[in-house]
Amino acid sequence: MDVARPTNSKSPPLLDPAFMRRLEQLQIVSRKIFAGKFKGERLSRRKGQSAEFADYKNYTVGDDLRFLDWSIYARLDKLFIKLFREEEDLDVTLLIDCSTSMDWGEPNKFWYGRRLAAAMAYIALGNFDRVNLYGLSDSIKSSVSGLRGRNQMHRILGFLNGISALGRSNLGEACRRFAIQHRRKGVVIIISDFYDKSGYEEPIRYLLASGADIYALQILSPWELQPELAGDLKLIDIEDGDAAEVTVTSALLASYKKTLNNFCQSLHDYCTARGITYLLTGTDVPAERLILNYLRSRGLVR
């Protein structure tokens, strides 16, 4: 079974040039419009200076004469100010599950998750969005926040290469801390296998409380989807060392699949009911395809 656990040292780089080129044209979309901190490339609820026309308003003293609509004034002999939509940046937060259970599978789930995170961060940075990265296990293990601009990409990759999947899952506690610590609204993408013995409801509730636009990416390895086990086994949980004795039969495997489906389906239902976009992916799906096809169709990227 160890073959299903490739070591991190041998894993390929998180991003390669070809992939990065394809990511250039994408941007992360929020279904909600949030107030940005800095000027960015995203429309804001605030009116401001941009190329996109929003409305007219009567001229009042003190308005910038540069925004007077002279052609209206010529026709109606009234002063109107053209209002433009303000373009602001977006707060993109990537939560990466760093529990030991992520370090599994071929391709490795943790590597896959970091690759996704790197790709999403690259997209966000390309659009002058603020990128925050959090590594979660039983609490916030490490974080980097407020990164803006392409030139910050090396920090992101440095952060992602620096974290490791060592720790017990307690997403609930980790998300509670995140909700306290991270007050800005924006897009929150949580990348995890959601293997939390205390349940997935609590962390999602905490995330929802922040009012962010939440995306849940569940990553499972192909082995987890179709486990190749045989014989009488003592299954050891790599995370907490818990042991479960099973005699693997086809019935047991069928039952496992059914349980897994139920688990994913209930997670899906829970997320959908709360306006969270949920996506399940196996690590055998290339990250390019996931981002360029699936995430596009889900509306996370454009």
Next chain:
Amino acid sequence: MQFLSPWYIPALAAVLTIPPLVIMYFLRLRRHETPVPTTYLWRKVIEDLQVNQPFQKLRKNLLLLLQLLVLFAAIFALAKPIHKIAMSQNERVVLLIDRSASMTVRQGRDSRLDQAKQQAQALLRGLRRSQKAMLVSFADTAEVLCPFTADKSMLAERIRSIQPSDRTTRLEEAVRLAKAYGTTLAGPEGEGVRGIMASTEPPAKAIVFSDGAISDAQDVSVGRLNLEYVKVGQSDNNVGITAIEARREYANPAQIQLFLRVQNFSPKESAHTGISIYINDTLAAAKDLDLPPTPPPPSDATAQAGSAATSQQAERMNSSQTVAFDLTSTDAVIIEARLQAEDALRADNIARVCLGPAKQSRVLLVTAGNMFLEKVLAGLPLRQVAHMKPQEYEKAGDKAAGFDVTIFDACAPANDPGNGNFIFFAAAPKLPDFAIQVPPKDAPADDTWRGTVVDFDTMHPMMRHVSVDEILVARWAKLSLPKGASVLLETDKGPGIAYVPQTRRQIVLVAFRLTDSVWPLQVGFPVFMYNTIRYMTGSAMQAERSLQPGEVIDITAPKDLKTLTVIQPNRASYKVDTAGQGQGRFGATEQTGLYHVEPRTAGVSPQVFAVNLANANESDIVPREILQVGGETVAIQENLQGANQPIWPYAILAALAVLCLEWYVYNRRVMV
């Protein structure tokens, strides 16, 4: 189902294999530790399965069970199980069980009869439920113990009830019974033959359980009967007395000549034994004997055919040894000959003979006057010769009784002459079936009365040393005789001299007047008279007192005695009803030994008699490998319960199948 291997082989295999398998299985259950990302889902799965599957425990051990099953099948195969298929699938079976003397031979703990019974029971067990069988036991006579029935428990019970006897073996009656029941006629079950009912069933199979010592095997006609032979017993040594005869010397009745024939029936070893003669339980004589072995009976079927068989049989008889003793006693004696050797068959180691007291004969001559007879009788060694005229004889009453032989010359008693020995010259008693036509005294010797001798029994003791050439007769009387008469001299006109043995009566008839012949002038005539008187009195003295087992004896008793008691050799007593006729018949002479008749009053005769095996055929206890019946070799039935069908290949196949199933089950749990 039987097992060829001794029990400890499969037991050892089981001990060596099963515990290690179970131990290995439990060792194997130390589960392989496998890391998984989380046991979160697996726990749920286990809970679900435990809730949903009631046979989870069993499924866990299914592989162990299957492996144990494979082992059991292999061990079962190791035990070499065989299945015995019912031998005669569609036939009715007649079991013919020999209970003759040779079957009492003990080999080990069981006698041959016990072995035959066991084999018959085994055969019975091999029969199908609906298959009918019939049980006949036979010795010199046969008895239907159970007619055709499918009731195996009754048959088994009847087989158990068969008692040994010291009788001789005759198959003919048994085969006749089997044929009667088994081929053409079939009565309703349990009732035997009743009415004429053509049987549509195929002829029954008759199975003879015997050692093959069957005296009349060549005379039996098997017919449609499907006869098979089950050989019972193994070869064993036996020395036996095959014949005993004692007689008082005619001239000196105190002298007793005892003849014994002793044979060693061992096929290889010669025997050294001693024979002791006891007179009334007192040792009287003894002799050592060296007996050569008897060549084994021909075992090859081809050797049986024709003269070869006869000569071989003769050779077998020649290996016997005749021993003679001269003893002296005037009283009534019981002479007992004992062989020293203890051997398998006891019945032939002791032979007894009872002799009446020594006496010389008293002869009554009833004649109008015959010089020849008077002269001849005067010259014979007799105690008394009385003379009577025919008229005097009729009036004499009791005075005429008490003679050993009464001679009627050209006259006959007016009434039934009663018991005794009688010689008639040119006359016949007034008894049923006797008739004589005597030529008139002056009849010419023409073709009506003249005759030619056509047959002459030179072998008969009465005719010993009598020359037929001397019997020249001018006029023959025409004689007709009842059944059972033996004709000693036959002419073209009918019997010339005849001997008619009847119950307690012997009659000799001579069909010519002595005056019509030159015979009285010849040497042969006194010789004939000597022979005849000696034969009749001699046989009367001893013939009835030495019997073969199963033979019937007539016991005379006074008319006022209603019942007699016969004490058998085993002290059992047996009532004989004389029905006031002065005579009783006793047939329960199953055992060899001395039989005493009570009450021991005068007029009861015999008071003691001996039953001897005295049969070379029975004493020859070497079982015959083949049985020849009616000139044909009887098929040997070896597998009483039918052919042995080995089962172990099926067990191996089953083991293989279970192994495949085990493999499949093992793999199925892997298959997704």
